Amino acid sequence: MKGFLSGYIWLAAEFQLLLGAGLKDTPTLGLKNTPRLLSKDIFTAAFEYQTIQNHSVFLYQEDSKELYVGGTDFVLKLDVDDYSITEKFPLRTTGQQQCEENSCENVVTVIEKFQDSLFVCGTNGHRPQCWKLFPSVQNETHEIMRSYEGTGISPFVHTQNYLSLSVEGDLYAAAPLDADGSSLQFRRKAGGRTNVWMYDSWVSEPTFISASWVKRKDDPDNDKIYIFFREKNSDPSLEADPWISRVGRVCKVDEGGSKRFFQNMWTSFLKARLVCGFPDESLYFTRLQDIYVMHAENWHDTKVYALFTSSWNSTAVCVYSIGMIEDVFENSTFKGYDNDVPQPRPGTCVSNSRSLPRATIDIVKDYPEMTDWVHSLHYTAPFYISSNNYTKIVVDRVQAADQNMYNVLFLATDSGKIHKVLEAGSEPFIISQTQLSNTSTIQVMKLDSQKKKLVVGFSEKISTVDLQRCQEYNSSCADCVLARDPYCAWTASGCTPTVVGSIQNIKNGGISVCSRQAVKSMNRSKRETVSPRPLNSRTVHSVPKNVPFYLSCPIDSYHAMYTWEHSGGSSPCLQMLSNCLHLIPSMAQENYGDYKCVSIEREYRKVINEYQLIEQNPPFERSDASALVPRIAWITLLAEAVLEIIK
Known part of the structure; x- marks a missing residue:
C-alpha cells in the first residue's frame, strides 16, 4: 500500500500541473476581481474575409444598417443585419x-x-x-x-x-x-x-491615440477638439517615466495667426499631463493605449475613459470629465512661465484668431504645457486595474429597471477576449469574460448603443456581438440578480432584457429583491412560462472498489465558492477550466453514498449536481492495490475528464 500512496501523491502533483495549465486563461474561483461568468457562442452574425487582413478600419454609425470596411486593396459596404456585401470598391x-x-x-x-x-x-x-x-x-x-x-x-x-x-x-x-x-x-x-498645424517643439515623438469634438450647444464658438496622445519624456533620468500621457486641445474656430506671425499654426493649442495611478505613492500608469469619450447633454459631464498600461505588466482604466480637463486648461499656470498672463488668456477661443495679440500667441508658442496635472474622477487610485493586457475600450450607457443609468465597459484583451465591466459607484464589477477568437486579436471594436450590439473586427472575420445575453442567467431569479447586468432583469418570462418593473439589483446584487417573485408569478399569464436551466437530477454510478474515480459539475459563477458535500462532511472543489472536480484516488467503503456539488455566492446557496455512488458487484479483484492505479490509468482518467469538460 505504501507504493500506492507514493504513486498517488506523485500523480496528484502531476494533476495539479495539468490543472494549472488549464487555468492559465480561466478565472480563479472565489475572487471578486475576476469575471463572474465565462460567456460563449454570442455571435449573432459574421462575415469572413477571403484572405487574412493584417489591418482593417471601420466606418459605422449607430443604428445604421451600413458598415464600411477598409482592408488591403478594397473597401466593402456590408449590411450589418446579415453581413451581405452590398457594394465593393477595388x-x-x-x-x-x-x-x-x-x-x-x-x-x-x-x-x-x-x-x-x-x-x-x-x-x-x-x-x-x-x-x-x-x-x-x-x-x-x-x-x-x-x-x-x-x-x-x-x-x-x-x-x-x-x-x-x-x-x-x-x-x-x-x-x-x-x-x-x-x-x-x-x-x-x-x-x-484654413489648414493649420502644430509648432515643431510642442510634442516629442508623439503617439496619437484619439481625437474628439466636444460640442457646446449654447456656445458653438467655444467648441473644442481634444487630442489624446503620449509622448517621449524629455527627462533622461532613470527614475523618470519613459512616456508621458497627454490631453491637448484646440479651438474649432482657430484659423491660425496673422500673415506676419504664426500663420497656419494653431493659436489655441495647449496640453496637460493626463495621470492615472496612485498619487500618494507617486506610482503611475504612464502609457496611454486607448480612449473612449462618452458625450453628455452638458459638455461639462462628458466622460473620458482612458486605458493605460504600465511597466509592471498591468493595465488600468481611469475616468475623467471634460469639466475637470477644462478646469486645468482655464486655471492652471503655464509651466515654465512666471510673468503676468496676458489677455485674452492663451488658449482662449476667439472668432478671429488672426487678431490675437503677439503676447498671447508667444505663450502658446513657447509655454503650451499646463503646470497642473489632470487627475481622474477617483483620484486616489484608478477605477479599474487588471493583469490582463487590454488593447481597446468602448463604454455603453444602459437604463436599468430602477430607471437609473449605469455605464458598462467592454475591454478587449490581446488574446481575443472581451471583459464586460459594470461601473456602479467606485468599485468595478466584472460581469463576464467572452472568448471571441482563439487565433487573433481584436483589430476594431464599434459600439451600437441603440441596438445593444458590438461590431468586432478580426484579421479573419467581422462579427456582431449581442450585449443582451440574458439567457445565460436564466436558472433563477437569484442567478439573474446576482449577475448585476443592467441589460437583464427577472420577469414573468425569466431573465430577459430589462423592462420597467422587472426585478433587478444593479447597485449591490442583493437577492432579497427576489422575494417579489411570488407576486410576479401570480400575474403570469397562462402562456408565459419560465424556462430556466434545470438542475441535473441525481446521477447514479456503479463503481468497483479500489479504482480511481472523479465527479464533475459546471461552474455557473466564478464569484461563488464550490464544495462537495458527502456523508455530513465537505471537501473543496478542484477547478479544471469551467468545471469543479472531486477526485477519489481509490474507491473505499466510505467513498460510496450521496454527493452534492454546492455553490454559495453571497447568501445564495445552490445545488448544482447530485450523484450517488454504489458499489459494483461482483467486486473488481486485484491482488496488488498499487496495481489498480498505474500511471497510464490516471493519465487516461484525467484525459477523459479534460475531454469531457472541453466538450
Whole structure:
C-alpha cells in the first residue's frame, strides 16, 4: 500500500500541473476581481474575409444598417443585419511600376464621411493617397470621382501611427509626413476652414491615440477638439517615466495667426499631463493605449475613459470629465512661465484668431504645457486595474429597471477576449469574460448603443456581438440578480432584457429583491412560462472498489465558492477550466453514498449536481492495490475528464 500512496501523491502533483495549465486563461474561483461568468457562442452574425487582413478600419454609425470596411486593396459596404456585401470598391495601388515588388499593397487606413462623399485614404504602396467616393445617380452605388495627395492623412505603412476625425466638413488628421514615420503632428488638413498645424517643439515623438469634438450647444464658438496622445519624456533620468500621457486641445474656430506671425499654426493649442495611478505613492500608469469619450447633454459631464498600461505588466482604466480637463486648461499656470498672463488668456477661443495679440500667441508658442496635472474622477487610485493586457475600450450607457443609468465597459484583451465591466459607484464589477477568437486579436471594436450590439473586427472575420445575453442567467431569479447586468432583469418570462418593473439589483446584487417573485408569478399569464436551466437530477454510478474515480459539475459563477458535500462532511472543489472536480484516488467503503456539488455566492446557496455512488458487484479483484492505479490509468482518467469538460 505504501507504493500506492507514493504513486498517488506523485500523480496528484502531476494533476495539479495539468490543472494549472488549464487555468492559465480561466478565472480563479472565489475572487471578486475576476469575471463572474465565462460567456460563449454570442455571435449573432459574421462575415469572413477571403484572405487574412493584417489591418482593417471601420466606418459605422449607430443604428445604421451600413458598415464600411477598409482592408488591403478594397473597401466593402456590408449590411450589418446579415453581413451581405452590398457594394465593393477595388482600391489597388496607383502607379505600381514605381513601387517595390513587395510594397505595392494599398492598405486602407482612413474612412470618413467628409462633406458630400465617402472619403477614403490608404498607404498606396508607400505613397499615401486619398479618394472621394460619390454616389452614382444611375445605380445608387459609389464611384471614384477624385483622388488627392494623402500624406499627412494616411501613414506610409499601416503600422505607423495615425488618426483622423471629420467635424462639420473639416478633416482633422495626424499622420507622418516622412516615409520613416517622422514629422508626426495633429493638423486640420482639409475642408472649409484654413489648414493649420502644430509648432515643431510642442510634442516629442508623439503617439496619437484619439481625437474628439466636444460640442457646446449654447456656445458653438467655444467648441473644442481634444487630442489624446503620449509622448517621449524629455527627462533622461532613470527614475523618470519613459512616456508621458497627454490631453491637448484646440479651438474649432482657430484659423491660425496673422500673415506676419504664426500663420497656419494653431493659436489655441495647449496640453496637460493626463495621470492615472496612485498619487500618494507617486506610482503611475504612464502609457496611454486607448480612449473612449462618452458625450453628455452638458459638455461639462462628458466622460473620458482612458486605458493605460504600465511597466509592471498591468493595465488600468481611469475616468475623467471634460469639466475637470477644462478646469486645468482655464486655471492652471503655464509651466515654465512666471510673468503676468496676458489677455485674452492663451488658449482662449476667439472668432478671429488672426487678431490675437503677439503676447498671447508667444505663450502658446513657447509655454503650451499646463503646470497642473489632470487627475481622474477617483483620484486616489484608478477605477479599474487588471493583469490582463487590454488593447481597446468602448463604454455603453444602459437604463436599468430602477430607471437609473449605469455605464458598462467592454475591454478587449490581446488574446481575443472581451471583459464586460459594470461601473456602479467606485468599485468595478466584472460581469463576464467572452472568448471571441482563439487565433487573433481584436483589430476594431464599434459600439451600437441603440441596438445593444458590438461590431468586432478580426484579421479573419467581422462579427456582431449581442450585449443582451440574458439567457445565460436564466436558472433563477437569484442567478439573474446576482449577475448585476443592467441589460437583464427577472420577469414573468425569466431573465430577459430589462423592462420597467422587472426585478433587478444593479447597485449591490442583493437577492432579497427576489422575494417579489411570488407576486410576479401570480400575474403570469397562462402562456408565459419560465424556462430556466434545470438542475441535473441525481446521477447514479456503479463503481468497483479500489479504482480511481472523479465527479464533475459546471461552474455557473466564478464569484461563488464550490464544495462537495458527502456523508455530513465537505471537501473543496478542484477547478479544471469551467468545471469543479472531486477526485477519489481509490474507491473505499466510505467513498460510496450521496454527493452534492454546492455553490454559495453571497447568501445564495445552490445545488448544482447530485450523484450517488454504489458499489459494483461482483467486486473488481486485484491482488496488488498499487496495481489498480498505474500511471497510464490516471493519465487516461484525467484525459477523459479534460475531454469531457472541453466538450
